[in-house]
Amino acid sequence: MDASLLAAVVSGAIVALLLTLFGGGGSVLATPLLLYVVGGRDPHVAIGTSAAAVAVNAAAGLVAQARAGRVKWPCALTFGAPGLLGSLVGAHLAKAMAGNHLLAGFALAMAAVGLSMFRAPGSPGDPDVRIDPDKALRLVPVGAATGLAAGFFGIGGGFLIAPGLMAVTGMTLANAAASSLVSVALFGAATSVSYAASGLVDGPVFLALVLGGGVGVFAGARLAPRLASRALLARRLFAAMIVATAAYVLWRATLSQV
Numbered sequence: 001m002d003a004s005l006l007a008a009v010v011s012g013a014i015v016a017l018l019l020t021l022f023g024g025g026g027s028v029l030a031t032p033l034l035l036y037v038v039g040g041r042d043p044h045v046a047i048g049t050s051a052a053a054v055a056v057n058a059a060a061g062l063v064a065q066a067r068a069g070r071v072k073w074p075c076a077l078t079f080g081a082p083g084l085l086g087s088l089v090g091a092h093l094a095k096a097m098a099g100n101h102l103l104a105g106f107a108l109a110m111a112a113v114g115l116s117m118f119r120a121p122g123s124p125g126d127p128d129v130r131i132d133p134d135k136a137l138r139l140v141p142v143g144a145a146t147g148l149a150a151g152f153f154g155i156g157g158g159f160l161i162a163p164g165l166m167a168v169t170g171m172t173l174a175n176a177a178a179s180s181l182v183s184v185a186l187f188g189a190a191t192s193v194s195y196a197a198s199g200l201v202d203g204p205v206f207l208a209l210v211l212g213g214g215v216g217v218f219a220g221a222r223l224a225p226r227l228a229s230r231a232l233l234a235r236r237l238f239a240a241m242i243v244a245t246a247a248y249v250l251w252r253a254t255l256s257q258v
Contacts, residue, residue, distance in 0.1 A: 005208045007038045012212025013219070015050075016057050018238065019156075020220025021227060027054040027156035027184070028110045028242060030209070032249050038205060043099035047106070047154030048195025049202045053209035054156045055188030060217060062181040070178035074131040075169050078139045079161065080183040083147025087187040090151025091194035100256040107250035109153045114242030116159050117235055125172035138168045143183070151191045156184040 011033035019027060030050030031043070040046045065071050094102055142164045150157030161180035165171055171179070195201050227234050 004039050005204060008034070008205045008208035009212035009215075011037055012053060012209035013216035014212075015053070015209070016213035016216025017220045017223075018216075019054075019057055019061070020217050021223065021234070021238075027057075027188075028113050028159075029245065030054060031106065031154060032110075032245055034205065036248075036252075040202070040205075042200070043103050043106075044095060044195065044198075044200045045202055047094070047102070048192055048198075048200040049206050049209070051154045051188045051195065052192035052201055052206050053213060055185050055192055056210050057213045057217070058156060058181045058184035058188060060213075062178075062185055065178035065181060068178070070175055071182065072129060072131075072165075072169070072171055072175050072179045073182075075129065075135070075139065075165060075171065076179035076182035078131060078136050079143035079146075079165060079179075080186045081143070082140045083143040083150070083157075083161075083183050084186045084190050086144040086147030086149075087151030087190040088194055090148040091154075091191045092151075094152045094154065095195065095198055095200070100253050103253035103256075104250060106153050106155075107246045107253060109149070109155060110246035110249060111243055113155070113159045114239045114246060116163070117239035117242070125166060125175070126170045127172050127175065129169050129171040129175070131169070135169050139165075142168060146183070147187050147190075150183075150187040151194070154191055154195075157187050 011030070014033065015027060015030045018029065027050070030053060031046045034040045034046040034050055035043065040049075062071065097105075146157050146160045146164060149155075149160065161183045162173070162176040165176040165179055166173065192201055
């Protein structure tokens with residue numbers, strides 16, 4: 001295995017580890033890792049490839065959450081279906097944008113992810129929430145807008161999906177985090193299919209990311225109980241790392257425009 005593929009395996013492990021530990025926010029590091037650690041040169045290929053890997057990781061996590069009974073399927077699908085269409089539109093728009101401009105926007109989205117993670121969780125929510133026509137009417141536009149952003153920036157969108165589900169339905173954080181994986185998997189799959197159709201997904205790197213992701217999920221599951229007592233502090237340290245990485249990506253994108 002050459003150095004770049006080995007770096008992709010390690011990057012996939014890091015992203016999956018962080019996704020397992022913190023949920024929303026972990027996937028935004030995939031594109032910077034592909035560009036600045038693995039050595040990718042095309043931002044579009046990095047985004048398309050990372051979206052494919054994030055979709056696989058989310059699907060694997062969804063299976064585990066579904067078995068545990070945490071996924072609120074009616075709410076999740078009502079949110080995810082319009083978001084699937086939004087993500088296809090977002091990916092189409094992003095492919096038409098210059099790579100350095102896309103990276104600058106991606107950096108701003110990363111910063112928003114990081115800043116959103118500094119907030120402490122709100123009310124515990126309702127574990128027995130049910131879908132109704134009023135909730136459905138509010139979920140559809142929020143899902144479409146979130147999918148558009150996820151497809152455009154090539155991020156899983158979990159940091160937007162979980163709060164959106166909680167705000168509209170009143171479900172618990174645990175149910176929202178689990179249910180959000182439906183949309184993360186759908187949005188990532190739609191984005192990566194769009195990019196793959198344009199020849200903008202690196203197959204070997206994608207497989208290396210998925211291989212590393214399996215290791216990261218296993219390690220995260222072992223580590224999560226040890227962080228339980230310091231979950232908020234760990235989440236905020238991770239958020240600070242995301243904001244710092246966003247600043248670096250924005251700096252690099254700005255340099256490439258000079």
